[in-house]
Amino acid sequence: MPLKAVCIELRPNLCSGHVFLQFEHDLCNSNKTRVVIKENDMHIVEDVDVDEAEAASELVMRHANYGMDIQQISMFTASNQNISFRFNYTQIDLDAVHKAGNLQVEPKPMPLMLSFAERQIAVTLRCSNCHYELVASCCYNKLREFPSGLIDPSEFFCHNHHGNTSNQQQQQPTLVPGPTDLYYGLNHIVLNITVLQRSVINSSDHLYCKRCMRMLGHLILEGAAAKLWADALRWLPSANQEEKQPPPSSSASAVPRQLFQHSTVSQLMLRLLSNLWMQSVPQFGGSRALLVASMPDRRQHYMLIQVLERQLAVLRRLPKVPVVAQKQLHYLRACKLYFRVYNSSEAESELLLKQQQQMELPKLSISPYLFAELQARLTRNSQLIPKAWRHNCAQEQLLLTYFFYEREQQEQEEELLREQPSKPLNLKQKHAQKLETDEEYETDAGLDASLDEDEDDNDDDEDEEQNDSDDEQSDTDSEPKSTLRHKFAPIMAYEKNLVKRWPTQRQSKSSPCPSPTMPPDPCEEDSGKH
Structure with a gap:
């Protein structure tokens, strides 16, 4: 049965539920689609042909496991790839629903906390895309929460409550962090612009990474501070810190880390709703x-x-x-919205x-x-x-x-299922394929046997261009992909140097006295052949 998605709203206070079914094909492509409600379960039945013996059935919900006694449905709607209907019941076992549905506690916004503490560890801030160092190693003396856009900053801090309001011009600079201060808010941090000037590009008050041009944030407070998005940044402990406290795994220390604890999209959505409506x-x-x-x-x-x-x-x-x-079926919580x-x-x-x-x-x-x-x-x-x-x-x-x-x-x-298997497998397969190709053409003369064909040169140039393009990832590249790219950097560097040495090896084979200072031009060699 081609059911693509199933979502069932539960409203115990109304003794009802609403079923939303999404199919992989249009309902008009099947002769007949039926909703069959039995004593213990609910099925969707599709008649592919006129013969009912060939009807296909798929389970939607086994409501007997939840203690529900569904007897009838209403508000039945079928169009294109969707079917929806409402059902009523007289009893339900909520404990069974929670148990059978792998209940987790009701989702709540976790406290907004950075993943490093002040005055304890020196960290470097890096671009999440290319891992370029944006802020040099610094042990921040002050980590403070910055007001969100819904709150007037003058009402957030207490510097206006001293009774003396004669010097109004000195109130604004109090929101600008110092060179060793870091302010943070909902999915962003605020830094003094002086610590970023050499590593970012400013274009119309928008800040971009100098290496990969990934957007990092924008200027605030009349250009005195920078508001940087947390999902565009990662942090690493400084080299001196790693030497003092070596981690159990040396490879784990090189993995860039999220700025905030509990930085999933669900937590960001919960915090966002909490900021909008307290x-x-x-x-x-x-x-x-x-x-x-x-x-x-x-x-x-x-x-x-x-x-x-x-x-x-x-x-x-x-x-x-x-x-x-x-x-x-899994029991979850959801936000329903327009x-x-x-x-x-x-x-x-x-x-x-x-x-x-x-x-x-x-x-x-x-x-x-x-x-x-x-x-x-x-x-x-x-x-x-x-x-x-x-x-x-x-x-x-x-x-x-x-x-x-x-x-x-x-x-x-x-996230790991979506990203991690694809990148390492592709790199390993690519490297294994490279080794198999070398072994296929290798003879007693070494790698020179594979250099007599111009097609190999073209393939090598394409590999070199592809390796060069790996250094310039798009804005949508993920953190595990970037980490794996750096992990396999020695292999790619070796392949680049190997490709560069092959033209020299070819000339050394054809000419007994090659010039040591003037490497041969591959284009001239190709023209000479023709």
Whole structure:
């Protein structure tokens, strides 16, 4: 059965639930699709042909395990690749739901804490993409929380409560950190601009890595400080610190680390909602907010969100799990919301201006990388909703979707499954293929036997260009990929030097007295052959 995704909303206070099914194909491609509810379970049945003996069935939920007595369904909707319906029950065993669904504790925002302490360890700040050193080794004397965009900085600090307000011009510099100070907030840090001037490029108050041009942040406080996004940075203990306290594994010390503890996307979303609404989401009219991100092209993008429920209980199939557990339902919490993304075009800016005029929206700045990740997740999860229910109204066109909270360990495992197997396997396969090719052409004369064919030179040039391009990764490259690239750097350097030596070896074979100071030009050799 081609069920792509399953999501079941549970509302014990209403004794009901809502099932959302997403198929891998359009329902019109099958002759008949039925929802069969039995005493113990619920199935989806598809009749491929007229003969019912060939009907395919797939389990949706075994509701007997949860103590539910489902008898009827309502609000049945089927369109394109989606089926949704509501079911009612008279009893439910919540303990069984929690146990069978691998319940974790209700997700809550963890304290915002850096992963290193002040006055204890000297650290270097690096680019998360190319690992270029942005800030030299420093043992920070002061680590303080910086106010978010929703709070007036003058009300956040207590420097205005001394009774003497005559010298107003000295209030602003108190927010600028010193050279050995570091302020931090929601997914960002604030540093004195003097510690960054030699390692970043400033373009219209936007800061970029000098090596790979990855966007790091922007200037604030009239250019005296830099606000850098945490997901664009990594940190490493300084070399002297590693010598004093050698780790148990030398390879682990070279792995760049996240700036914040509990830095998963789920935790960032929980902290974001907590910053927007300190207590709880208002039920009427006050649940909208505007997320603002300045993209690497220096254009601002906006995401209007309207939160409906922050802690909605759902049963869901996890998309990236082993095959054995793919059809198992997991009990999770989700945030149900409407959203829409606006770019900087004039037409959409006017539409956004109307939204802001209707009500006062709280605004919060986030990094472009978090903005893109949220947009991707919300857009993907909106595919669970039938098209007839996806938008709130024709005028606003807000899209209904979910944000599923995941455990920190679960997100880390999914990240490893998605990124770690591909990179090392490709590098090892590439190196093994290289060795096999060398062994295939190698004779008693050594590597010179493989240099008589021009096609090998072209292949080697392509390998060299590919190796050179590995040093310049895109903004979307992940941390494990960069780490593995540095791990295999000696191998790639050896291959580069080997390719450069082959033309010299070829000439030494053809000419008895080659010039030691003038290496042969491969282009001249090719023309000489012809």
